[in-house]
Each structure stands twice: as structure tokens, then as C-alpha cells.
Amino acid sequence: MREAYHVELDNLADNLARMSSQVADAMERATRALLDSDLKLAEQVISDDSLVDNARADSEEQAYALLALQAPVATDLRIVVAALHAAESLERMGDLALHVAKAARRRHPDPVLPAEVRDYFARMGEVDVRLARRAEDVIRTKDVEAARRIEADDDEVDDIHRHLFTVIMDKDWPHGVAAAVDVTLLGRFYERYADHAVSVARRMVFVVTGRMPGYGGSDS
Amino acid sequence: MAKRIEVKDLDIYYDKFLAVQGVSMTIQPRSVTALIGPSGCGKSTFLRTLNRMHELVPGARVDGKVFMDDQDLYANGVDPVKVRSQIGMVFQRPNPFPTMSIYDNVAAGLKLNSKRLKRSELDDIVERSLRAANLWEEVKDRLPKPGSGLSGGQQQRLCIARAIAVQPDVLLMDEPCSALDPISTQAIEDLMLELKERYTIVIVTHNMQQAARVSDVTGFFNLRGVGQPGELVEIDETTKIFSTPSKKATEDYISGRFG
Numbered sequence: 001m002r003e004a005y006h007v008e009l010d011n012l013a014d015n016l017a018r019m020s021s022q023v024a025d026a027m028e029r030a031t032r033a034l035l036d037s038d039l040k041l042a043e044q045v046i047s048d049d050s051l052v053d054n055a056r057a058d059s060e061e062q063a064y065a066l067l068a069l070q071a072p073v074a075t076d077l078r079i080v081v082a083a084l085h086a087a088e089s090l091e092r093m094g095d096l097a098l099h100v101a102k103a104a105r106r107r108h109p110d111p112v113l114p115a116e117v118r119d120y121f122a123r124m125g126e127v128d129v130r131l132a133r134r135a136e137d138v139i140r141t142k143d144v145e146a147a148r149r150i151e152a153d154d155d156e157v158d159d160i161h162r163h164l165f166t167v168i169m170d171k172d173w174p175h176g177v178a179a180a181v182d183v184t185l186l187g188r189f190y191e192r193y194a195d196h197a198v199s200v201a202r203r204m205v206f207v208v209t210g211r212m213p214g215y216g217g218s219d220s
Numbered sequence: 221m222a223k224r225i226e227v228k229d230l231d232i233y234y235d236k237f238l239a240v241q242g243v244s245m246t247i248q249p250r251s252v253t254a255l256i257g258p259s260g261c262g263k264s265t266f267l268r269t270l271n272r273m274h275e276l277v278p279g280a281r282v283d284g285k286v287f288m289d290d291q292d293l294y295a296n297g298v299d300p301v302k303v304r305s306q307i308g309m310v311f312q313r314p315n316p317f318p319t320m321s322i323y324d325n326v327a328a329g330l331k332l333n334s335k336r337l338k339r340s341e342l343d344d345i346v347e348r349s350l351r352a353a354n355l356w357e358e359v360k361d362r363l364p365k366p367g368s369g370l371s372g373g374q375q376q377r378l379c380i381a382r383a384i385a386v387q388p389d390v391l392l393m394d395e396p397c398s399a400l401d402p403i404s405t406q407a408i409e410d411l412m413l414e415l416k417e418r419y420t421i422v423i424v425t426h427n428m429q430q431a432a433r434v435s436d437v438t439g440f441f442n443l444r445g446v447g448q449p450g451e452l453v454e455i456d457e458t459t460k461i462f463s464t465p466s467k468k469a470t471e472d473y474i475s476g477r478f479g
Binding site for chain 2 (some may be wrong): 002005052071072073074075076077078210
């Protein structure tokens with residue numbers, strides 16, 4: 001048994017799972033900051049983002065060291081390659097939560113969102129956070145079925161995101177251009193966040209099956 | 221040249237002891253097939269049945285079939301010496317004939333096969349073989365010197381030149397780099413990639429990265445259990461074996477998850 005090597009591989013997965021948990025917390029707080037105009041919470045999300053950035057740098061360093069020193073193959077190789085990609089997705093998720101928090105801070109003490117779209121964002125926030133927590137579970141359990149379910153759950157966010165365009169394009173939209181831009185950008189942030197969570201889940205399917213879902217083959 | 225080998229249900233015995241059981245595989249011409257597996261699993265034993273060297277051990281024998289193209293290598297009346305001239309072998313430790321010159325080492329097989337060759341013909345074959353083994357430039361000015369004066373890596377290439385001088389159809393290599401440094405190893409690996417244009421190459425190696433680098437197809441041998449015979453667990457394209465092998469035992473072995 002290459003004991004130290006397998007401990008390193010486990011550490012790599014642990015690190016990713018921890019990042020998932022961090023970006024889920026970040027989006028949960030950012031959404032609350034957005035909905036409640038909570039400046040303190042927004043500030044916390046903004047300052048905590050560096051933790052996720054550092055975790056990503058650590059994961060990359062670990063992955064490179066494993067590639068350079070251990071020449072992993074088969075499942076082990078897929079773990080390392082998937083970790084490199086997943087760490088990038090997770091860092092982007094952290095950044096998107098950061099953008100939401102910054103929008104809340106920018107408009108403070110005024111609310112960013114007009115009342116009629118508030119519930120949409122509350123819902124997108126909920127789904128995004130759930131997706132990130134599921135991604136954490138999938139990283140820990142390598143459960144392919146659970147990973148595939150994440151992909152289906154992302155549809156709800158896509159639907160809301162699309163619907164927001166019809167709301168702001170309505171000729172009777174009373175809140176002006178600045179609010180419309182905020183809603184457009186924020187909607188996009190939530191939609192991207194969910195997409196990255198799906199991408200992380202797909203990487204875990206790749207680790208287990210050796211095939212990326214959705215790219216040719218029968219596994220899509 | 222470059223013939224296909226077909227093995228069918230081969231059982232290999234040392235006297236009453238069944239060392240390897242039930243091997244079937246097809247080895248494609250103009251390719252490198254690597255055999256990997258833990259020590260004692262029978263991969264070298266298997267290799268030596270392909271040119272009928274196994275039976276040189278007293279009491280050793282096989283059941284099953286080995287074909288080279290359409291020729292049944294174990295049919296009655298087949299001359300094992302003839303088989304060995306068609307299927308060359310390179311061993312773990314370079315074994316040039318120590319008292320012979322570099323030139324005579326390469327020419328040894330031709331002389332043994334008692335072909336009457338003119339000196340100029342022999343010169344040509346020696347040069348061609350040494351060039352094919354990527355050794356010519358290094359030794360062309362000292363052909364009459366003893367082969368044992370060369371470095372380990374050069375000696376191994378000399379043995380390869382000796383093996384291909386008789387123009388075999390197949391080249392078997394039993395851990396040809398395990399006694400060599402990384403630079404000589406790379407020279408031999410480069411050579412294998414050149415030689416596979418013309419030969420069928422089968423290599424036994426303990427170096428899995430070497431199997432991954434040089435071979436087109438990889439076969440994994442393992443013991444069925446303590447005191448049990450060795451068997452071929454899985455054979456497939458090398459990329460498949462090292463990315464998504466079908467058998468868990470293969471994955472465990474290549475990932476270092478054993479014991």
C-alpha cells in the first residue's frame with residue numbers, strides 16, 4: 001500500500017468538500033444580506049472569500065504534487081484531474097456569492113431588489129445553497145445517482161433566471177434602468193452559481209465512471 | 221516479418237506444478253504488447269513459452285496452443301531451435317558473449333544458423349543490425365573490441381542487435397531495462413518504438429510507467445491466490461488499462477493498492 005499517497009488523495013477530496021461547504025455558506029449569507037439589506041453579513045461574505053481562494057490554491061498545489069511525485073493512474077488520476085477542475089468551479093461559486101454580497105453593500109441601506117422580484121431571488125438562493133451542499137455530499141460519498149440528481153435540480157434556477165427577463169422587459173416596469181441592470185446581473189450570478197455546482201457534480205461522475213456525462217457516449 | 225501470435229487455453233507446468241493457467245490472447249504484429257503483474261505471477265514463464273524456451277527447464281511443459289500466424293509452434297515435428305530463431309529474446313541482464321568481439325556478438329546467431337555468408341554480406345548485416353539497435357555510431361570504430369567492454373545500456377542494445385541480426389518475426393523482451401539507468405532505459409524505449417514498425421514485440425516489465433509509455437496493449441497477470449497458479453486477468457489497449465480498467469484487481473495493481 002502506498003499509504004502516504006492515499007492519505008494525500010483523501011485530503012484532496014476533503015479539501016474540495018470543505019470548499020463546497022464554504023461556498024454554500026457564502027451564498028446563504030449573501031442572499032440574506034441581499035434580501036435584508038444586512039451590511040454586516042455582506043461584509044463577512046466579502047472578507048471570507050479569501051478563504052475559498054486559498055483553499056483553491058492549496059488544492060491545486062496538492063494536485064500538482066500528486067501528479068509530479070506519484071504518477072497516479074485510473075481512478076486516482078481522475079480524482080486529481082477532476083479536483084483541478086472542481087476547485088476552479090468552486091472558487092467561481094465563491095466569487096459569484098461575493099458579487100451578490102457586493103451588490104447588497106453597494107446599495108446599502110436601500111434594498112437592491114424591487115419587491116416583486118424578491119421571492120424569485122429568495123428561491124434561487126435556496127436552490128443554489130442546496131446544490132452546493134449536495135455537491136459536498138457527492139464529493140464525500142462519490143454517489144453517482146446523487147450527482148445526476150443535481151443536474152436536474154439546476155433546471156429550476158434556469159427557469160427563474162429566464163422568467164426574470166420577461167419581468168424587467170415589461171413596458172410597465174416601474175423601477176428604472178439601474179434596478180433592471182441589478183436584477184439582470186444578480187439573476188445571472190445565481191444562474192451561473194448553479195451551473196458551476198452541476199459542473200462539480202459531473203466531475204464526480206467522471207471520477208467514478210471514467211466518462212463525463214453529457215459528452216458523447218451513452219452516459220449522458 | 222512481424223507475425224501475429226495467437227495463444228489458446230495455455231496451461232504451463234513445471235513438472236506437476238501448474239504455474240500458469242488458461243491463458244488466451246492475441247498479440248498483434250507491428251505493436252508492443254506489455255505484460256505486467258507482481259513477481260511470481262508467471263508472466264516471464266508465459267513469455268518463455270512463446271519461443272519454446274520454457275521447456276529447457278527439466279520437466280517443464282505446456283498444454284494448449286500457440287500459433288504464429290498459421291504455424292502451430294507446439295505441433296509434432298516442429299524444431300524448437302527453428303522457433304527460437306524466428307522469435308528472438310532479450311533478457312533482463314545484458315548477456316553478450318564475454319570473450320567475443322562486438323562484431324562477433326552480432327554475427328553469432330548467423331554463424332550458429334550455419335548460413336554460409338560472404339564477409340561483405342556479414343559486414344552489411346552487422347552494420348544494419350547495429351544501426352537498427354541505435355548502437356552503430358557508438359561502436360563502429362571498435363568492432364573488434366570485446367562486447368563486455370561496453371556500458372550496461374550499450375550491452376543491452378548489443379543484445380538487441382544480436383537478436384535482430386537473424387531477422388526474427390517476433391522479439392520477446394524480459395525486463396530489458398531493469399538493470400539500466402534512466403538514460404539507457406530511454407534509449408531502449410525509443411528503440412522499441414522504432415522496432416515495432418517491423419516486429420511484433422512482447423515485453424515483460426515491472427515498471428508500469430514503462431508499460432504505459434511504450435506499449436499499445438497491456439496484459440495484467442496475477443496469482444489467483446497463495447499457492448494457486450497465475451492467470452491473465454485482463455488484456456486491453458494500454459490507454460484503457462491505465463485509465464479505466466475493467467477489473468478491480470487490475471486497478472488495484474496499477475494504482476499501488478495491493479497488500
